[in-house]
Amino acid sequence: MNPGDVMVAPYGPPPRVRRFFGWRSLMDVVVITACVAALSAGALAIGTRLFEYETFIVRTGSMAPAMPAGSVAVAEPVAPITLKEGDIITYRRPVAPPVTITHRIVNLRINEDPKNPAPLIRTQGDANGVPDPWQIELYGVAWRVVFWVPWLGYVFDMAHEPAGQVGLVLVPGTLLTGYLVVGAWRIWRRARREQASAVPQASGAGTHWPGGRS
DSSP: OOTTOOOOOOOOSOOOOOOTTSHHHHHHHHHHHHHHHHHHHHHHHHHHHHTTOEEEEOOSSTTTTTSOTTOEEEEEEEOGGGOOTTOEEEEEOSSSSOOEEEEEEEEEEEOSOTTSOOEEEEEEOTTOSSOOSOOEEOOSOEEEEEEEETTHHHHHHHHTSHHHHHHHHHHHHHHHHHHHHHHHHHHHHHHHHHHHHTSOOOOOOOOOOGGGOO
C-alpha cells in the first residue's frame, strides 16, 4: 500500500439482534420441560425400586404452596420412635375413607405403655388452619418425606394408563427430534449466510499528486 492510498473497507449486513422471547425460546422451554418431566418420572420410578423408598402423589392442596396438588412425595422408611415435630409423614387416615395423607407433625408424644412405646401423633397440612381431627398411633414402619417434586404426579398418573405410557415416550421423543432438526437447519442456514457475506469486496485506491492533480 502506497502513501495516500485510500482503502474502502468491506461491509456486510448489520449484526442481527437475538430475540430472547420469541417462538424459538418458547420451543426450547417446551422441549426441555417435556424431557425433564419424562426423565424425572423414569428416574424416580427406577430409583424407588432400587432403594427402600416409596413415592406418593399429593392429591390436594393442603400442603401448599411448598407442596402443591399433583406433587410427588418421596418418603423413606423409618422407625416411628425417631420421628419428631416438624417432620412430614405419609400415612393412611384412621377414619373413613382411609385415604393416604401427607401432612406435617405438629404434636408428638409417647404413649405410657413401656412395652410398646409407640408415638401418638397429630398432623396438620401447612395450608390448613387447624390440625387434623384425629390422632394416629404408629407401629412398625413410618414413612417420612425426604423431598418432593411439584406437579410430577400428573406425569405419574399418565404412566398408569396405556395411552399415557405411549405419550410419555412419543411426545418427548418427537419434540426432541424436531428440536434437533430445527437446530441443524439453523446451523446450515447460518453457514450459508456467512459464506455469502464472505464474498470479496472491491477496494478503491487514489493517488494524490502535488498541485492538486490526481
